[in-house]
Amino acid sequence: MNVLVLPVLLPLLGGSVLLVVRRSAARRGVATAFATATLLASLAVALPTFRGQVLVAQMASWAAPFGISLVADGLSGMLLLGSNVLALLTVVFAGSSLQHAPVRGGSALLNRARDAFGAQALLQFLFMGVNMSFLTGDLFNLFVAFEVMLVASYGLLLLGGELPQLREGLRYVVINLVASSLFVAAAGMVYGLIGSLNMADIAERVAAHGADVRITLLAALLALVFATKAAVFPLGFWLPNSYPVPPAAVSAYFAAVLTKVGVYALIRTFTLMFAGQGALVAVLLALAGVTMLAGALGSVARRRWRHAMAFANVASIGYLVAGAFAGTRAGMAAALYYLLNSVIVIFVLFLVAALAERIAGRSYRRHGHLGAYPWLGAGFFVGALALTGLPPTSGFVGKFALLQALLAAGGPLHAGVAVAAVVTGLLLLYAVMRIWREFFWGEADAVHRVAIPRGMSAVTAAAVVLLLALALFAGPIYRLSERVAGQLDGNAAYRAAVLVPDAPPREGAH
Amino acid sequence: MRKGPDVFFRTLVTPIAFALLALGFDFFLRGHNDPGGGFIAGLVVAAAALLVRMARRRGLLRIRSDVLMPVGLLVALATGVAPMLLGFPFLTSAHGEVALGALGTLKWSSALAFDLGVFLVVVGATVTIIDLLAEEGGLAELRERVTGAGTTPEAPEPSEVRPEPSEGGEG
Numbered sequence: 001m002n003v004l005v006l007p008v009l010l011p012l013l014g015g016s017v018l019l020v021v022r023r024s025a026a027r028r029g030v031a032t033a034f035a036t037a038t039l040l041a042s043l044a045v046a047l048p049t050f051r052g053q054v055l056v057a058q059m060a061s062w063a064a065p066f067g068i069s070l071v072a073d074g075l076s077g078m079l080l081l082g083s084n085v086l087a088l089l090t091v092v093f094a095g096s097s098l099q100h101a102p103v104r105g106g107s108a109l110l111n112r113a114r115d116a117f118g119a120q121a122l123l124q125f126l127f128m129g130v131n132m133s134f135l136t137g138d139l140f141n142l143f144v145a146f147e148v149m150l151v152a153s154y155g156l157l158l159l160g161g162e163l164p165q166l167r168e169g170l171r172y173v174v175i176n177l178v179a180s181s182l183f184v185a186a187a188g189m190v191y192g193l194i195g196s197l198n199m200a201d202i203a204e205r206v207a208a209h210g211a212d213v214r215i216t217l218l219a220a221l222l223a224l225v226f227a228t229k230a231a232v233f234p235l236g237f238w239l240p241n242s243y244p245v246p247p248a249a250v251s252a253y254f255a256a257v258l259t260k261v262g263v264y265a266l267i268r269t270f271t272l273m274f275a276g277q278g279a280l281v282a283v284l285l286a287l288a289g290v291t292m293l294a295g296a297l298g299s300v301a302r303r304r305w306r307h308a309m310a311f312a313n314v315a316s317i318g319y320l321v322a323g324a325f326a327g328t329r330a331g332m333a334a335a336l337y338y339l340l341n342s343v344i345v346i347f348v349l350f351l352v353a354a355l356a357e358r359i360a361g362r363s364y365r366r367h368g369h370l371g372a373y374p375w376l377g378a379g380f381f382v383g384a385l386a387l388t389g390l391p392p393t394s395g396f397v398g399k400f401a402l403l404q405a406l407l408a409a410g411g412p413l414h415a416g417v418a419v420a421a422v423v424t425g426l427l428l429l430y431a432v433m434r435i436w437r438e439f440f441w442g443e444a445d446a447v448h449r450v451a452i453p454r455g456m457s458a459v460t461a462a463a464v465v466l467l468l469a470l471a472l473f474a475g476p477i478y479r480l481s482e483r484v485a486g487q488l489d490g491n492a493a494y495r496a497a498v499l500v501p502d503a504p505p506r507e508g509a510h
Numbered sequence: 511m512r513k514g515p516d517v518f519f520r521t522l523v524t525p526i527a528f529a530l531l532a533l534g535f536d537f538f539l540r541g542h543n544d545p546g547g548g549f550i551a552g553l554v555v556a557a558a559a560l561l562v563r564m565a566r567r568r569g570l571l572r573i574r575s576d577v578l579m580p581v582g583l584l585v586a587l588a589t590g591v592a593p594m595l596l597g598f599p600f601l602t603s604a605h606g607e608v609a610l611g612a613l614g615t616l617k618w619s620s621a622l623a624f625d626l627g628v629f630l631v632v633v634g635a636t637v638t639i640i641d642l643l644a645e646e647g648g649l650a651e652l653r654e655r656v657t658g659a660g661t662t663p664e665a666p667e668p669s670e671v672r673p674e675p676s677e678g679g680e681g
Contacts, residue, residue, distance in 0.1 A: 014585055060601040105656035341659040 001227050003030055004057040004070045006041035007080060007131040010034055015124035015272025017326040024115055028095035031120040035088040038127060040275075040450065042084040045135075049077030050480055052487070054497035055114070056137070064499050070281055071137035073494050074484030078336065080134045082343050085466065087127045088243050089459045093351065094123060094249035096455025102247060114247065122159070123250070126152035134263050137498055139197045139273070140187050142265065143180070146229070150176050157242065157252045168242040177236045183364035186221040192216065200272045200498035203491065208355050219274035226269060232284070236314055240298055244306035248354030251306060255313045256347035260339060263264040263320050266341040269323065271332075271488045278327075285325045285413060292318030296427035300434075304362045305353035308431060310474065312349065312387055315424055316342040323402045331405035332485035335397045336476050338398030341386060342367045344467045345395060348383040351460040352376060356439060360449045364435050368444030373455075379464045384432035386467055394470040397478065399425065514516035515565050523565035530558035541625060552632025559637045575641060578634025586627025589620065 014034030021027045031366045038072055048055060057071040058064060072080070098115040101108040101392075129149025136142050158169040191197055194205045206215055224235070233241040261484040270281055295315030301310040320342060323335025355376055362368040370377045381392065389399035401419065470477060486492060516607040534554035541547025605619035 002594050002600060005594075009587065009591065010599070014581045016583035018585065021581075058599055060603065061599050168633065292512070 002042065002057060003044050004055055004072055004135060005059075007038055007084065008070075008128055008135065009043055010038045011124040011128035011131065012054050014038075015121045015128065017207060018121035018124060019118060022199075024268065026113075027105075027115065027120050029242070031095065031124065032088070033083075033089045034124060035091040035127070037436070038131070039088050039119075040189060042080040042131070044079040044443045046077035049484075050188055052483065052493070054487075054493050056497045060344070062241050064090040065196050065198045068141045069137035069198060069200075069498050070135045071200075071498055072135055073302045073491075073496065073497075074480070074487050075267065076134045076481070078340065078484060082133060082340055083134070083260075086128070086256055086343065086463075087123075087130075087193070087349055089249045090249045090253040090297050091120070091123060091346070093252070093308065093459040094119065094247065095458070096453045097248055097354070098183060100453055109500060110160055110162075117159060119156065119159055119247075122152045122155045123253075126156065126253070128152075130261060132256060134264060137199050139190060139199060139202065141197075142172075143183050143187055146183065146261075147180060147263065147360070149258070150180065153254065156254075159245050161247070162417055167401075168245045172242040175228065179225050182221060183225040186218060189221070190218055196203050196246060198498065199268065199273050200491075200495045203275065203495060204499065205272060206401055209363070212222055215274065216277060219277045219280055222269050222274070223266065223280055225286070226265040227287070230259050230260070230266060230321070231291075231314055231317055232262075232287050233294045233314075233318070234287075236291065236294075236317070238470070239314060240302075240310040241463060243310045244304070247350070247358070252347050252350035252354065255310060255350055256343045256485045259313065259317055260320070262318065262341055263324065263339070266321065266489065267324050267332075267488070270490045272494065275491075281325045281327060282413060284321060285327075285417055288321035288325065289417035290318075291315070291321065292420050292424040293427075294318075296424040296431065299431040300427055303365060305357055305364050305435075306350065306362070308435065309349045309353050310365070312428060312431065313346045315428060316346060316387070318424065319402060321423060322421065323405065325406055326409050326417075328405055328409050329482075329489050330408060330488060331402070332488055333478070333482040334401035334405045336481035337394075337474075337485055338402055340477065340481075341394040341398045341467075341470055344470060345383055345386040346449065348379065348460070348463045348467055349387060351456075351463055352380045355452055356380075356385060356462060357455060358452060358456075364439040366439060367442035370440040371444055372449055375461075379460055380432075380440065381462050382435070382467060384436065388432060390429070392471060394467065394474060401478070515567075516620045520565045523561050527558040527562050530561070534558070537668055538629060539622075542619055542621065548628030549632055551625075553636065555629075555633050556636035556640070558614065559633075560640050564642060575634050575637040579638070582630025582632075582634060584596045584625045584627070585630060589627060590625040592620075630667050 011034065014031065016036075017034075018027055018030055021030055044054060049072050052074070056064075057070040058070040059070065062068070098111045098119060099108075100111065103112050116139075126149055129145050129147070129152060132145035133142060133149065136145055154173055157172055158165055187197065190202065194202055194209065196202050198203055200204070209215060228235040228376055230236075241437075243251050245251065246254070251409070266284070270277060270284075271484050274280075292315050294320055295313070299308050299315065300313030302311060320335050320339055323331045326332070356364065358367070359369065359373065359376075386393035387393035388394040403418050403421060406414045406421070534551040537546035537554060538548060538551035539546075547579070593604075594600055601624075603619060603621040603624075605617065605621070608618060610616055622672045633650045
């Protein structure tokens with residue numbers, strides 16, 4: 001099962017090669033080639049998992065609870081495929097945008113410096129960390145994957161060294177260092193109490209251990225770490241100001257994928273490792289409701305493109321967590337479908353925001369751009385419908401299923417979160433309608449046409465097409481989400497695949 | 511011009527640097543079973559490079575240190591990938607012994623090549639950082655070299671860009 005390691009290895013190789021490539025055009029080509037190869041590798045991993053298989057690779061031939069396992073079940077497959085499609089689009093978009101002057105800062109020299117100082121290499125290392133997070137079956141290795149991802153993201157956030165970057169970058173680094181210290185401490189305590197770091201083995205041992213308040217505390221500590229990464233209220237205060245700071249492609253990928261890695265880790269923690277923590281799940285569900293409202297209110301309040309979109313991202317995190325922790329299989333299926341929708345819709349909206357910033361600056365209060373840029377308006381319209389959850393978009397399918405699952409689960413907490421979801425939808429609708437009214441609609445007072453680089457508009461169009469495809473193929477994709485949700489319920493296949501009884505301890509190689 | 515380094519320091523640096531290099535080599539080899547390994551050895555060698563730079567005002571290495579990072583990464587990566595080509599999982603390592611007659615036996619392990627990669631990355635990164643900090647204006651020089659800023663003198667410096675007003679002051 002060596003194919004499992006390729007989505008981690010290819011970006012590492014790509015990043016290393018990109019560090020020695022001196023010409024900017026060659027860097028673009030190499031980065032695109034590696035992102036394409038990684039996408040093909042993740043397709044090879046994802047397709048068998050969609051048929052219900054669980055792929056396992058034991059690193060360095062050490063058998064399961066002792067070595068590091070890479071595992072791909074349906075959840076890993078879905079996220080791996082989705083994130084690598086966006087990775088390819090990000091690389092192409094970044095390649096195009098780094099040749100031109102940034103929106104802020106004026107001169108093309110700044111973006112040339114970003115390119116020369118390894119923006120593309122850092123992106124590859126970021127993809128490596130993200131792919132490793134989705135594939136690893138080991139708690140400590142998950143920490144390593146998070147660190148790879150974070151160190152690359154620090155670099156990308158700060159590259160260029162402008163004042164807002166340094167100001168927000170400092171906060172981002174400090175928050176993430178605190179969360180990482182808690183994570184590594186929690187991993188140490190899990191090993192101390194349970195005696196294993198392999199996720200499947202932890203699941204077995206926790207089940208055998210029985211109820212223990214220390215296990216609940218450990219699960220709470222891990223939830224705190226992952227909720228910080230996922231920007232769940234009240235731990236998400238760092239996100240809306242820091243994600244709009246880096247260059248457009250980077251901030252789109254950050255917003256679309258990095259927070260979802262936190263959600264993925266939360267799902268793994270509470271379905272696999274620490275299943276049956278009812279009280280903590282209820283707390284997370286309640287926080288999810290608050291997260292939605294906080295994100296939607298922030299989105300209404302902000303006047304800048306990417307700041308408003310970053311808050312919309314927080315709201316969509318709320319929906320995801322609400323579905324994943326509704327406690328039912330239907331809720332999980334809805335959350336998984338909504339996850340794909342949210343990843344792509346946030347990406348689309350950030351790219352549209354990036355193009356709009358290029359046209360008219362960072363605030364969206366510039367009237368009458370629809371006439372001059374009808375296709376940009378169309379892209380925003382599709383993204384806005386999918387974000388708010390209006391038919392006929394994929395957002396509608398996801399939110400409808402989510403509300404249905406929440407109401408079917410019963411109980412006042414679920415009902416309350418469902419009400420919050422509806423109110424959030426209306427607030428988001430207000431937020432995007434206002435952007436529509438203030439940027440696209442109205443009388444054109446001195447709209448000057450700006451040439452948008454072809455690579456950037458092509459990538460944005462491709463992302464919109466992906467979003468439409470998600471709605472068009474909602475049937476098969478939703479059935480896939482239901483199957484994956486069934487797999488996550490109990491995780492029997494995952495555990496059986498990782499922990500093969502009586503496996504030879506170390507085969508071959510000697 | 512500042513006063514040069516102390517003559518005692520300048521004289522002593524050579525033996526100290528050699529001692530550090532030997533220590534680094536020892537750490538590198540014994541890391542398989544004892545505390546040590548590529549990372550520690552890399553830091554010790556980088557310390558030797560720092561001493562030489564302080565005493566002589568020039569680098570220890572005659573090659574560009576920033577190239578060592580990708581080269582080291584590729585060496586480590588190749589060590590992991592090589593067993594995959596033979597059909598074993600990623601990072602599987604082999605080890606064995608070679609009889610050297612009167613010299614006894616030599617134990618070898620393929621994990622040493624991985625450690626060599628780590629060593630190169632650590633030395634490359636640390637020496638590059640030290641060199642950039644040590645040269646006055648080293649960072650600006652590097653920026654000019656990689657961006658070709660000399661060809662566009664009319665372009666404003668990125669650091670002189672007017673700071674953005676904060677978000678709160680707007681709405």
